[in-house]
Amino acid sequence: MIMISKNKPVIVVGAGPVGLCLTLALTQAGLPVTLIESSPEETFLDQVPRAGSNHPPTLEMFARIGLYEKIEPRGLKAPIFHYWERQGHQLIAAFDHVHLKDDTAFPFVLQCERIKIVEEAMKMARADPLCTLMMGTTFQSFEQSGDSVTAMAVGPDGKVIDIKGRYIVSAEGARSIIRHQLGIEFEGFTYPDRTLNIEVSYDFKGKGYTDRNYISDPGEWSNLFHWAGPPEVWRVHFPTKPEEDPDELTKPKALQERMRRFLEIDEAFNIRGSNLYTVHQRVAAKFRAGNALLVGDACHVNSPIGGMGMNSGIHDAFNLAEKLIAISRGEADDSVLDRYERQRRQIAIQHTQAQTVRNKRILAETDPAVRLKNHEELKRSADDPALARAFMLRASLINSLREAESIL
Numbered sequence: 001m002i003m004i005s006k007n008k009p010v011i012v013v014g015a016g017p018v019g020l021c022l023t024l025a026l027t028q029a030g031l032p033v034t035l036i037e038s039s040p041e042e043t044f045l046d047q048v049p050r051a052g053s054n055h056p057p058t059l060e061m062f063a064r065i066g067l068y069e070k071i072e073p074r075g076l077k078a079p080i081f082h083y084w085e086r087q088g089h090q091l092i093a094a095f096d097h098v099h100l101k102d103d104t105a106f107p108f109v110l111q112c113e114r115i116k117i118v119e120e121a122m123k124m125a126r127a128d129p130l131c132t133l134m135m136g137t138t139f140q141s142f143e144q145s146g147d148s149v150t151a152m153a154v155g156p157d158g159k160v161i162d163i164k165g166r167y168i169v170s171a172e173g174a175r176s177i178i179r180h181q182l183g184i185e186f187e188g189f190t191y192p193d194r195t196l197n198i199e200v201s202y203d204f205k206g207k208g209y210t211d212r213n214y215i216s217d218p219g220e221w222s223n224l225f226h227w228a229g230p231p232e233v234w235r236v237h238f239p240t241k242p243e244e245d246p247d248e249l250t251k252p253k254a255l256q257e258r259m260r261r262f263l264e265i266d267e268a269f270n271i272r273g274s275n276l277y278t279v280h281q282r283v284a285a286k287f288r289a290g291n292a293l294l295v296g297d298a299c300h301v302n303s304p305i306g307g308m309g310m311n312s313g314i315h316d317a318f319n320l321a322e323k324l325i326a327i328s329r330g331e332a333d334d335s336v337l338d339r340y341e342r343q344r345r346q347i348a349i350q351h352t353q354a355q356t357v358r359n360k361r362i363l364a365e366t367d368p369a370v371r372l373k374n375h376e377e378l379k380r381s382a383d384d385p386a387l388a389r390a391f392m393l394r395a396s397l398i399n400s401l402r403e404a405e406s407i408l
């Protein structure tokens, strides 16, 4: 039996949503965890807005660790999402999660931002006697031999600390030092254009939009999402050109003009924030090297269209937790961790990557005939209950989890 103990805990690097969920899933099963986070306590919640669409199976996982009840009051239940054609402001299709009522206890998306999720999960981790939380501690490198690992990190006082453990998990996000140190390729590509995110308070429902909208346009596609307050905001994503100057793109005047063009209304918008981000489509060549494992953005990154990055990272966390728990209880040997890699890597490539690339292509398609065909297909899928369920099983990642179970 492989011992995971107070002296040899699982070391989790990174208290993002994935690292925190992994930590809670392990500690609640009796496994000690040392969680290392570089942000200091005081600034931990000062992070740019990112993920926020939480799909049904992710909500089921949150419920298992007691996190769902904490975030539900802070979010917004969105059972429906829309596809729009921007030209002529036409609603192409409305997909309703009601078609998943026999597949999940949560037939809706919970719009709840990453930052609220980590805030609530962090409170739980802090109160957990099996979690040793090291805030303001920056992981730098690690060594492994036999059945142990040693992580080297710089603590809040600037001193280097050695942290011993049985396994080390990189939940450090896309710039994972562990992935770099292991020389694991991050295979894929980066889109040359950046995406502009504008946060605005406005009555989009008065324009017919629902809480989650994908808006197709050959010149300027966008996504429009609603977030619970206070302050209540909507986030709109727009493509930009690679050669455009980032400073010019985010000037207040440029943001106002873009919103006016988008809504075809000449008024001053209450813009609350903006940021630009680069989109990568990459999957690590390996998710495991001995006692070191990768989860979440550390091993896969993708376009946010479809809201799959954080969701699939959390699915990694729960998959890995189940295996580490089985190992510590003597119900499985170490080789089960290779199955973690086989399952989650295949899902990252064949589901998350394939679908997010496709989502962007559909929104940005320029060929009028292909656009028409895509829109007809979406409409047909939304209007037929069996096709709608099949579509929603893919979009909500339920299918990806079912397929993962079939990978030995």
Ligand SMILES: Cc1cc2nc3c(=O)[nH]c(=O)nc-3n(C[C@H](O)[C@H](O)[C@H](O)COP(=O)(O)OP(=O)(O)OC[C@H]3O[C@@H](n4cnc5c(N)ncnc54)[C@H](O)[C@@H]3O)c2cc1C
Binding pocket: 013, 014, 015, 016, 017, 018, 019, 036, 037, 038, 039, 049, 050, 051, 052, 053, 054, 114, 137, 138, 139, 140, 171, 172, 173, 174, 177, 197, 277, 295, 296, 297, 298, 304, 306, 307, 308, 309, 310, 311, 312, 313
């Ligand atoms: C605009 C935008 C919108 C998005 N929308 C969605 C969405 O709707 N749905 C969705 O599923 N996904 C979405 N995503 C993707 C999502 O944000 C990420 O997939 C998710 O945050 C990854 O979680 P993570 O825990 O793996 O990594 P991160 O969230 O990046 O967290 C990593 C943590 O590790 C810490 N860390 C890093 N290096 C070190 C170190 N050396 N030592 C110690 N700590 C360290 C960091 O401080 C951080 O706390 C979106 C992304 C963007 C950019």
